[in-house]
Structure formats: structure tokens, C-alpha cells
Amino acid sequence: MNILISNDDGYQAPGIVALYEALKDLGRVEVVAPEQNNSAKSNALTLHSPLYVQQASNGFRYINGTPADCVHIALTGLLGYKPDLVVSGINNGANMGDDTIYSGTVGAAMEGYLFGIPAIAFSQVEKGWAHIDAAAAKARALVQDVIANGLIGSGPWLLNVNVPNKPIDQIKPVRVTRLGRRHAAERVITQTSPRGDTMYWIGSAGPAKDDSEGTDFHATFEGHCSVTPLQVDLTEHDTLATWGQRLNGRLA
Numbered sequence: 001m002n003i004l005i006s007n008d009d010g011y012q013a014p015g016i017v018a019l020y021e022a023l024k025d026l027g028r029v030e031v032v033a034p035e036q037n038n039s040a041k042s043n044a045l046t047l048h049s050p051l052y053v054q055q056a057s058n059g060f061r062y063i064n065g066t067p068a069d070c071v072h073i074a075l076t077g078l079l080g081y082k083p084d085l086v087v088s089g090i091n092n093g094a095n096m097g098d099d100t101i102y103s104g105t106v107g108a109a110m111e112g113y114l115f116g117i118p119a120i121a122f123s124q125v126e127k128g129w130a131h132i133d134a135a136a137a138k139a140r141a142l143v144q145d146v147i148a149n150g151l152i153g154s155g156p157w158l159l160n161v162n163v164p165n166k167p168i169d170q171i172k173p174v175r176v177t178r179l180g181r182r183h184a185a186e187r188v189i190t191q192t193s194p195r196g197d198t199m200y201w202i203g204s205a206g207p208a209k210d211d212s213e214g215t216d217f218h219a220t221f222e223g224h225c226s227v228t229p230l231q232v233d234l235t236e237h238d239t240l241a242t243w244g245q246r247l248n249g250r251l252a
Contacts, residue, residue, distance in 0.1 A: 001027025001147065004083040004112065006070045008038045008091065008104025011062040014129045015090035019122065020060075022136035023087065023143060030083075031060040032074040034067055034104075041066040041104040043111065053078060067108035075115050084152050086112025087143065089122030090135050094162050096125075096216040097180040099205065100230065106160055110232065113158040118151065121158075125220045126165045134168040138225055142174070158230045162220050172224040179228055180215035182206045 003023055007016040011033035023029050035054070046065045051073065055061050061078070063070050071086060088108040095103040109119035122139045124132065142161065146152060160179075164171055186203030193199050211217035216226040 001085065001152070002081060002083040003027055003029045003085045003087060003143075004071065004074055004079065005029060005031045005087050006033050006067055006074075006108040007089055008034065008041060008067040008108060010034050010037050011056060011060045013037075013092065014132055015092055015122075015124070015135075016060075018132045018136040019087065019090050019139055022140040026140075026143065026147070027084075030074075030079065032070045032078065033060060033062055034070055035062045035064045038066050038104045040102045041068070041107060042102050043068045043107040045069055045072060067104040068111045071108050071111035071115075075112070075117075082115075083112070083117060085143070085146075086117050086119040087122065087139070088112075088119070089161075090132065090139060090163075091121070091123035092129060093123065093127040094125045094220070095121065095123040095160060096162055096220070096226070096228075097208065097210070098182045100160055100179060100228075106230070109160075110158060110230070113156050114232065116156045118146070118154075118156055119158050120146075120161060122161045122163065124165050125162055128165070130165040131167055134166060134171060135163040137168050138163050138171060142225075142227070158232075160216075160228045160230050162216055162226045164220050164223050164225070166223065170223065172222065174227050175219040175224040177216045177219045177226045177228050178214055179230075180208055180212075180217040181210035183209045 044066045051065045088105050091105040100106045106121045109121035112119035183206030189201040191199045208217045219226040
């Protein structure tokens with residue numbers, strides 16, 4: 001097995017260190033991660049400034065770019081081979097519902113998926129790294145499971161996994177879920193800079209809007225590890241014909 005690990009919290013984050021330690025004996029495992037925290041960078045690529053690869057004392061390689069940059073560079077020349085699996089995380093906080101659109105953790109995994117490689121994004125539900133050892137153990141168990149079931153090499157797929165911050169014996173079995181929904185984000189925060197200019201800070205994510213049974217929010221609230229299969233196609237297939245009728249001939 002050849003496994004590539006990345007994240008969005010940076011190469012020194014406790015989550016990526018724990019994930020590497022949990023997976024390192026499953027095959028050839030390499031880390032290519034951002035130099036700094038790149039949360040909420042989604043699938044962004046750096047196109048107008050140079051990127052540099054450096055190596056830390058523990059062997060991790062890090063790049064002055066986004067999570068997607070890291071996986072993209074690794075897959076298009078840095079590694080020199082195609083990994084069997086791309087794994088991202090473990091993120092410091094949940095990536096559920098609408099979060100997945102913004103998530104750099106999911107963005108890193110998705111970059112692998114776009115290159116035709118199976119990929120998994122791992123996150124802890126709460127910030128602070130509490131019980132990170134348990135989350136890493138759950139990550140290892142899931143990776144071992146997809147290997148044992150012959151899912152590596154069967155074509156690309158993308159899983160989004162959220163693990164409750166609990167001791168390993170208190171985390172309930174995996175539930176396969178759909179994405180829930182959040183309310184709109186909290187109001188923007190404004191401050192005045194020392195020079196008198198107005199500064200704006202993006203507000204916190206809103207509370208769950210759809211946390212009904214079957215969603216990732218519901219599963220993790222009940223103490224389960226949530227696994228959501230994701231796809232990249234954003235087409236609203238159900239309304240294609242309707243829009244064709246509405247716009248037919250009008251835009252010619």
C-alpha cells in the first residue's frame with residue numbers, strides 16, 4: 001500500500017501526527033501538508049506565486065500553499081508514483097453538512113479523488129484535539145476495512161468521516177450518513193485597526209439546520225462515527241429539463 005497523507009491544519013498539527021502514527025505500518029506512508037494553517041481553503045490552488053517544498057526533521061514534507069496544492073504537487077511530480085489511497089486530517093473540528101464545501105481537509109482528499117484515487121477526509125467533531133488517539137484508531141480501523149474489502153483499486157471514491165471526541169470504548173459503531181445542513185453563518189465581526197480602518201472577520205458557522213435522523217449531525221450527536229460518501233458533480237439533475245423549457249431559445 002502507498003498512502004499519501006495531507007491536511008489543512010498544517011504539518012505540525014497533532015491531528016496529522018496522530019494519523020501518520022496510526023497508519024505508518026500499513027505500507028509506504030508519506031506526508032505532504034501545508035506549512036501553515038489553511039482551514040476553509042476548500043479546493044483552492046495557488047496559481048500566481050511560487051510554491052516551495054521543504055522537509056521537517058520527522059520526514060514530513062510541507063509546502064507554502066493550500067491543502068489542494070499539497071496533494072496536487074505530490075501527485076504530479078513530487079512523489080514519483082501514484083498512491084493507492086489519499087487520506088486527509090485529522091481535522092481540528094467537524095466538517096459536516098455545508099462545511100464540506102469550504103473545508104480544506106475535504107479539499108485535500110477531493111484533489112486525490114479528482115486524480116482517480118480513493119480518498120478519505122477525517123475530522124474530529126469538536127476542536128481541541130481531545131481523545132485524538134481514539135480518532136486515529138478509528139481512522140486506522142476504517143482504512144484497514146476498505147483494504148480488507150478490496151475497495152482499493154476498485155476505482156475512485158471519496159468518504160467524509162467525522163469522529164466524536166470520546167474515548168475509544170465510548171465511540172459507537174460507524175453510521176453511513178448523508179450531509180446535514182447548517183443555518184447561515186453568524187454575523188460578520190467588525191473591529192477598528194490601530195490606524196482607524198475597519199476590519200472584518202468572517203463570523204462563526206451557524207447551528208445545524210437539518211440534523212434529522214440519517215444526517216452526519218444526528219449520528220455524531222448520538223456518539224457514532226459518521227461516514228458520508230461524497231461526489232463532485234454539482235449539477236441539479238432534477239431540474240435540467242425544467243431549465244431547458246424555461247430558457248429554450250431565449251439565450252440564443
